Amino acid sequence: MAALALARALNLGLRKALEANPKVVIMGEDVGKLGGVFRVTDGLQKDFGEDRVMDTPLAESGIVGTAIGMALRGWRPVCEIQFDGFVFPAYDQIVNQLAKLHYRSGGRLRVPLVIRIPFGGGIGAVEHHSESPEALFAHIPGLKVVACSNAADAYTMIQQAVACDDPVIFFEPKRRYWERGDVDLDIPLEDAFPLHAARVVREGRDATLLAYGPSVRLALDAAAAAAEDGRELEVIDIRSLSPLDWETVHHSVRRTGRCVVIHEAPVFVGYGAELAARVTEQCFYSLEAPVLRVGGFSIPYPPSRLEEHYLPDVERVLDAVDRVFAY
């Protein structure tokens, strides 16, 4: 066990992946000498060389498009998108090509490709550096979409994503990059918690909080605060946005009868809309209250001096919890 920052855990996970399979390559802007703007790829080029850790030209469509080509020839590229807002020049390649090649080729082509995207706000950045575009990817059939929330998961999930034969959009909670957690560096990948499973990260009987990525920490903080008032909230880290591990969610909400969904993205047509609709459809007779969502407003991400208002905080989560108990 080692206490590692989430970014460092990703770094070590990527290192393992490069060691495990000589076909794994990392490509992106500034991933080499600089080690990425968040240092997630720090030292990898030094140890694995410029052929395997490639500083690319500044062109996201180029990065993803050429990675697709390499994947078609048996390589396993891991692309880094520098910030969430810069994935869109590559969006056409991701949505129209990456997501559909397996399907279009009747299963004859495989595109084992990982696209790492630091996402979410809370770091006081300028515009286009704090986006939450996960729903735009989760909506696209053919893509697998995951979000890690802590160092231990980051370490294993990135390795599992690289080993996966389908394209994986890998969201990293950038404001949690520096948060430390215990990581078992020797865990065999077969023994690691499955990539596409949700996890109960705190047990409780009174209500279920659903969260992923940066919001998991928030949900846990809210649950701790609620416990002081005698409310036992269960917290589920969704981990895999697509496919969704519905069983874990279902099981919990049927028991608790109350559900609050938390994410940073705008609530309107957000990922939480899917969760809320499914919970309502399939747990209707167990529900004591409507499913509530806590998230961003229907506005572009605001200037950084206002992000504390945009981002859900413990107070807003507890406010929603109060409301699901008021029914």
Add this chain to the structure above:
Amino acid sequence: MTVDSLHHTVAPAEAGPADPTLVQLLTPEGQRRGHPDFPLEIADDDVRALYRDMVALRRFDVEATTLQRQGELGIWAQVLGQEAAQIGSARALRPTDMVFPTYREHGVAWCRGIPPEDILQLFRGINFGGWDPAAYHVAPYTIVIGAHALHAVGYAMALQREPGNDSIAIAYFGDGATSEGDVNEAFVFAASYRAPVIFFVQNNQWAISVPEIRQSPIPLYQRAAGFGFPGVRVDGNDVLACLAVTRAAAAHVRAGNGPYLIEAFTYRMGAHTTSDDPTRYRLAAEVEAWKLRDPIERVKAYLSRSGAADADFFTDVDTEAERLAERVRAACVTMPDPGPLTMFDHVYAAGSAMLDAEKAAYAEYLASFEEA
């Protein structure tokens, strides 16, 4: 030139004074030179004004960097080293020409009359650009690399359709940006519609940690030929050459001859932004070598040597710059944060009932704390 087929590493082009393709009118030592294609008649007064601009810009840039270090700005993109490229080119434009900048064009903004404190608002995080684009003919700073090159072309295409209007558009971007699809598509549109647009590339040698050679194995100005328009490489640390070349390009473009690419060969003396650490990827010796080509020092040398300015002039300019810095600092530290409900404004020109409801609900939520 040796090329390794996989890594494609070649020795970086040495565009020093000896490079015949580099347009230079003032040597690093401050000697005036002529150029057959880009002659420049300029009064001493105007050279002094360019000097004054550059000193003010540098002082502003230093102050903003300090403000960032003190936590008053979230981040700052320094322009240090690129003063001549920006001041020279921007002073060649007419007020009605439309500028499409990136996030580093503080010198261009200065020449357009935008108060420097307004530029800081974006970096302080209180809005996304504190000036009226129509009033200054400067679009908001663009952070997504290369996106605005297309906007400049479209704007130019619109100008082209206005009878009697010979205004032009100019897009500023970096060497890294030339790799983006958007920039290449901008080149295609501009060439095919003969749009009145200048592409002004500040080749400051680095796109964060990635050197120019990783973006292009050939000199950037030569790209233009492949798209079908002229491209010129100018000494980006020579304010006179930048002025002359941009004037010539503007005349060419204004006359309906289609787009023009200027590559200002310069150097980013500072970090990419205040969050960056350039010691991880570039050598101190390179920075030292470029110091000898400082854009301000050479004008100073020229002005003193030719007797066009005396010690009093230089002292005055410095005092003025100092006053500017004080004013900017005072404005920055007293800038209030916007009220939380302002974040709901301007999402739609026509407003939206749904958004109004969200805003009202949030107002009520905030008010509940005051009552408590």
